[in-house]
Amino acid sequence: MIVFDLRCGDGHVFEAWFGSSSDYESQRERGLISCPLCGDNKVEKAVMAPNVAAKGNRRSEVAPAREGGNDEKLKAVYAALAQAQAEMLKDSDWVGGDFADRAKAMHLGEIERKSIHGQATPEQARELIEEGVEIAALPLPVVPPEARN
Numbered sequence: 001m002i003v004f005d006l007r008c009g010d011g012h013v014f015e016a017w018f019g020s021s022s023d024y025e026s027q028r029e030r031g032l033i034s035c036p037l038c039g040d041n042k043v044e045k046a047v048m049a050p051n052v053a054a055k056g057n058r059r060s061e062v063a064p065a066r067e068g069g070n071d072e073k074l075k076a077v078y079a080a081l082a083q084a085q086a087e088m089l090k091d092s093d094w095v096g097g098d099f100a101d102r103a104k105a106m107h108l109g110e111i112e113r114k115s116i117h118g119q120a121t122p123e124q125a126r127e128l129i130e131e132g133v134e135i136a137a138l139p140l141p142v143v144p145p146e147a148r149n
Helices: 021-029 071-089 099-107 122-130
Strands: 002-008 013-018 043-045 093-096 116-118
Touching: 002 021, 013 021, 021 043, 093 099, 099 116, 099 122
Parallel strands: 093 116
Antiparallel strands: 002 013, 002 043
């Protein structure tokens, strides 16, 4: 895994983890990366060198804390968001890239309605909303079940 410090158009700096540099580029080009503070998806790498995660290598040991002392508060906010999101998804099925098709099929009554989560491009999400399909963006990225540690 590679950790990048990212900066949105509003100047917020945040970190994100990717399997590779090409994963980051692909997700950025498709508009799938957004600032957790303001939602802006015009994101670029902040000036830094990437950190490569290794066994026993914690982020706090690699990079010094940013000025302002808000790191602990931000960690607590992310932890609370992650816990709330995990609770929301506990009875939901991961459908990956089939999300848009399945959501539309449920909306049209072609398949049974149930709670699902997965991936959709911003364009697919817009189309679903315009068609009246009820969807909600998740506050944090979701990792497919097979990719979890």
